[in-house]
Amino acid sequence: EAGVVQSPRYKIIEKKQPVAFWCNPISGHNTLYWYRQNLGQGPELLIRYENEEAVDDSQLPKDRFSAERLKGVDSTLKIQPAELGDSAVYLCASSLELAARTFFGPGTRLTVL
Amino acid sequence: ELKVEQNPLFLSMQEGKNYTIYCNYSTTSDRLYWYRQDPGKSLESLFVLLSNGAVKQEGRLMASLDTKARLSTLHITAAVHDLSATYFCAVDKASNYQLIWGAGTKLIIKP
Numbered sequence: 001e002a003g004v005v006q007s008p009r010y011k012i013i014e015k016k017q018p019v020a021f022w023c024n025p026i027s028g029h030n031t032l033y034w035y036r037q038n039l040g041q042g043p044e045l046l047i048r049y050e051n052e053e054a055v056d057d058s059q060l061p062k063d064r065f066s067a068e069r070l071k072g073v074d075s076t077l078k079i080q081p082a083e084l085g086d087s088a089v090y091l092c093a094s095s096l097e098l099a100a101r102t103f104f105g106p107g108t109r110l111t112v113l
Numbered sequence: 114e115l116k117v118e119q120n121p122l123f124l125s126m127q128e129g130k131n132y133t134i135y136c137n138y139s140t141t142s143d144r145l146y147w148y149r150q151d152p153g154k155s156l157e158s159l160f161v162l163l164s165n166g167a168v169k170q171e172g173r174l175m176a177s178l179d180t181k182a183r184l185s186t187l188h189i190t191a192a193v194h195d196l197s198a199t200y201f202c203a204v205d206k207a208s209n210y211q212l213i214w215g216a217g218t219k220l221i222i223k224p
Contacts, residue, residue, distance in 0.1 A: 042117075042201050042214025043156070056211060091155060102146075102212075104156040 002026070004105030006092050012111045018080035021108045025073070025094030032069060033102070034077050035091040043091055049075065050098065082112045115140050117204055119215035127223055129191055134218045136185040136202035145185045146212070147176050148201045156201065159187075192222045 005024040013019050025032050030051050035043035046065065048056040051072035060067065064083070069075040079086055089107040116139040126132050136145070147159040160169045162178035162185060169176050173196065175188045185202055203214040 040217070042203065042217055043212075044214075045211055048211075093156075101158055101161060103158070106155045 004092055004094055004103055006090075006105040006108055008108055009106060010109050010111075012113065013082055014113050015084055016081040018078065019082050019110060020076055020078045021090050021092075021110075023075045023077070023092030023105060025075070025092070026103055029094035029096055029103075030072070031095045031098055031100075031102075032075050033091075033093040033095075034067060034075070035093060035104075037089045037091055037107070039088075046077070046090075079110075082110075084112050086110060087112045115142065115204065115206065115213045117202060117213050117215040119200075119202055119218050121218060122216060123219045123221075125221045125223065126192055128193055131191065132189050134187040134189075134200055134202075134220070136187070136215055138183050138185075138204045138213075140183075141180075141206070142183070142204035143206050144204065145178050146203045146205075147185070147187055148203065150199045150201065150217070152198075159200075189220075194222050194224055196220065197222045 007022050011019055032049040034046040036046055037043045045059050047054055047060045047067050049069045052069050065079055067077045089109050091107045092105040093102050095102045118137045120135050145162045148156045149159050150156050160176040165180040167178045173190045178185045199217045199219045201214055201217045203212045205212045
């Protein structure tokens with residue numbers, strides 16, 4: 001069974017540039033999460049989807065971050081414009097349903113110069 | 114506010130030794146999770162603990178939960194080098210299912 005797929009794995013951009021990350025969750029998983037993980041810290045939830053609905057986006061910096069999950073499958077997370085402090089690993093995760101075991105993707109390591 | 118504290122944050126130990134990582138959380142929680150993360154890799158789910166007194170074991174790792182003390186432990190028995198990684202605990206509440214994570218324990222096991 002394929003796991004959570006993310007791309008790109010690495011991204012280096014200059015500040016003020018836009019960037020987008022893509023996630024394909026495990027087939028059949030209704031719940032999808034985007035997390036941000038800074039070096040030496042635990043993940044921080046940015047947004048959670050139940051199917052195509054964003055049910056928890058309280059931690060998403062909405063002035064520059066946006067996300068979508070069209071058709072309730074793949075999801076994209078966008079940052080525009082990127083700031084130096086956005087450098088982190090962005091993790092996508094999915095679960096069959098809320099409170100079920102969560103599977104994480106390999107992450108996208110973003111470096112903003 | 115739900116907070117999660119792990120200790121130690123860094124642990125260097127010899128192969129063959131036993132040790133315990135502790136995870137304290139500040140308010141009532143419904144589920145406690147342990148994850149492993151290798152350098153540059155993603156998070157791997159190890160255990161989900163749902164009730165007081167729950168104990169789960171896999172290989173040389175054993176996790177337990179004491180909801181009254183708001184404490185979970187991850188015990189490593191006869192450590193081997195392959196267990197070197199960062200271990201995270203996380204808790205959530207049924208009311209919002211938002212996972213709150215500890216800072217992680219970086220474990221280095223020397224041959």
